[in-house]
Amino acid sequence: MYKIAIAGTGAMGGRVGIQMAQAGYDVTLVDEWAEHIECINKEGMSVQTETSTYQYDIKARYPEQVTDTYDLIIVLTKAMDSETMIKKLNIAHAIKEDTAILTMMNGLGHDERFANIVPKSQIFLAVTMWTAGLKGPGQLLLEGTGTIELQRSDGHEDQRTIEINNVFNEAKLNSKISDDVFQSIWSKATLNSVLNPLCTILDKTINQFSQYPNTRQMIEPVIEEIVAVAKARGLELDFETLVNKIEAAYPIEAQGLHYPSMHQDLYKGRLTEIDYLNGQIVKYGKKVGIPTPNNEMLMHMIHQLELKAES
Structure with a gap:
């Protein structure tokens, strides 16, 4: 069997x-x-x-x-x-x-x-x-x-x-x-690299995060870096498709009522998976010579919060 x-x-x-x-x-x-x-x-x-x-x-x-x-x-x-x-x-x-x-x-x-x-x-x-x-x-x-x-x-x-x-x-x-499963993996990782750290840092559900009128200005720089790193690694990601996928999660009838898993981990005193999302983008960026300051800042902010959760 x-x-x-x-x-x-x-x-x-x-x-x-x-x-x-x-x-x-x-x-x-x-x-x-x-x-x-x-x-x-x-x-x-x-x-x-x-x-x-x-x-x-x-x-x-x-x-x-x-x-x-x-x-x-x-x-x-x-x-x-x-x-x-x-x-x-x-x-x-x-x-x-x-x-x-x-x-x-x-x-x-x-x-x-x-x-x-x-x-x-x-x-x-x-x-x-x-x-x-x-x-x-x-x-x-x-x-x-x-x-x-x-x-x-x-x-x-x-x-x-x-x-x-x-x-x-x-x-x-x-x-x-x-x-090409890597397309789907990177697409899901992009969504998680945007919504997980931002909702965790701001202590908001996905829908609460979306209520701010300038959310696009917050998410687009993070996505641009991911698209650039992926391209340098030989993977083509469509920027607008990724933005639309993230915004499709905002409504209450979609995922809007939920706190992302990173938020749940942090507020239960557990380490998060930030190093395998934004942190991995930073690592890949350094290898291919693509700056990733927005992803790096999100990574550092989550690690700061992890220190607070542990204390």
């Missing part, structure tokens, strides 16, 4: 894992959040949808408890924890020569970091528009619909690509194989 590990089982990891298990796959949730793992093993995952609430039994393990090898490992930890998680699973021999390592994490550069641990031919990138929530340890909230787009990180399509896409679709996750 096709064996799958979900490495990082927060909200999105929970959704993907539960839906794959419900499709009949052998799924193990892997995480280091003790209360979450113990709750799932004792009572199962509590799943709330728009129409029902139920308990679902599924395996949950700490990384050091993993003894199986897997055909597919989906990495959905926080970005800063992902390499440590893969190294622990590698030490546990959970990764074999043909294991596919797929990430749907937010941010940029994950393929480059993972390539220091496993061959690039084993790394798959995906971007998702699904959402999910956690009400507490072992309490998963599933609402709405979404999509997944995936591709092997080196651009080649192999049998594993087709198998992974089939697994996602059998799990009703609306997946497709992409011709």
